[in-house]
Amino acid sequence: MDVTSRLEWHPLLQDPTRCRSVKPRASGITMVIDKGLGLHAFEDLLQTAAPYVDLLKIGFGTSPLYPTALLKRKIELAREHQIDIMPGGTFLEVAVAQNAVAEFFDMVRRLGFNAVEVSDGTIELERLRRNELIRRGREADLNVYTEYGKKLWGSTIDAEQLLETVLFDVQHGASLVTIEARESGTGVGIFDGDGQCRDEELLDIQAMLPDPGRLLWEAPLKQQQIDLLRTLGPSVNLGNIAPQEIFSLETLRRGLRSDTFRDPRRNGGTLQPE
Template sequence: MEGTSRSWHPKLADPSGMRQAKPRFSGKTMVIDKGLGINALEDLLETAAAHIDMIKVGFGTSPLYPRKLLERKIELAKRYGIRIFPGGTFLEVAVTKDVTDLYFKGITALGFDGVEVSDGTIELPRDARSRLIAQGKEAGLTVFTEYGKKCWGSTIEIEDLIRTVRTDIRLGAELVTIEGRESGAGVGIFDADGACRDDKIQAVLDRIEKPEQLLWEAPQKSQQVHLLNMLGPDINIGNVAPQDILSLEALRRGLRSDTFDFILDHKSRAGLVYELTFEI
């Protein structure tokens, strides 16, 4: 540290020199909350709020909390400038039970400022998906949509994905999530072992004009490393476990060996390769 400053020098805090401060245009991180208590959430936000952009209250867990506790969680996230929304499965339940009006009234009354529109478990026609996006916007919510099925072995249909992304964004969705589940295996861009299907990823990137409009669900560290090295540190990543926020941010900044190249210019990379080769 220089002089009497109590802050880390920028070259140490972010050796990549590429991270944006919140509110970010890209490089967003979404946390999946599968049951954090209020004290755990307070600890998480005190420690890592600067590195969290969205919190998803996973699946359909929202009605399982005591109402006052859930309201406190929502208020706390918003106090730290973090979007918070229920998992898309909860809306799919509302669609199935034909109570979507009650759903939107309920989540806005609680204080949620986002909504996820998905069809991971149900079949949702395009016109119904469009209506839900419009309903979310009319309710004053930030709309996040999701593409992909949750069933084991499901994969990405490229043409359908491209149409979905373009239409959702045109209708006002902020981001379109590529389904990866909380397991990150056997679905979407991941094979049965959780490895990335690079051909699918590249096929998507070849057709999407603005990749910053996508959010990649990648719960496993190996997936995060692979996607960051393949697509760059400022991709949007979701379904990140609360305990992994700082480790993911370290990856984004080149503060872990897995992404050390982010801090090197072309000459430095060449020198590093030479030195390693020489030592061997």
């Protein structure tokens, strides 16, 4: 008999916040960006961290750079571990610009992707065209994640435009709307040129939306993750997490790291928005 199979940490030591749910989750989504992991590294990642990953993005337009068999295997492994996997939104923007959208969706389905990202971070996308892309994704039986914001340095969030985008995207079938921050996390969206969170703007956006749980905040830097968790709580949806940072983020979510630790003798032991 394998004695180790009966060994398990006490629940209060696994999750002092008592807030973390298991997959499939409706909140507390973690999206990881894969910028070129080989198959063995990908297998190791899933072996150790799959329970803490909900969505995986094959970053930018890297999908066609992989050997097809290798990419297909990565997709299969992700799906086996209950992870939505999709090409980066920039790749669909390339397809739009090259008038190859039908070919894009055909290949996405044939490879086995179960999700797609609709964005206009680099190109201009008319509202009707955006609706059409969301619809095509849903008709292809894909989970659709959309993105709001431009990748251009210094671009900010227009609250009214964001509200309209979220309402229309969700109405047409999007699961979540991602707030752009790029992989650098600096000078875009709610983050200033030093990567610091504009807290007042964040709270204004949160208060404005009828269902703020529909947002996924790109937050590649540790301090950004801490700020969002402290402000919005442990069940905030976070994205563009580097593979090597998955465990770090999970400990932050659960209060297992000093940055988000709460002493139950003083405050009830749960991580609450500050």
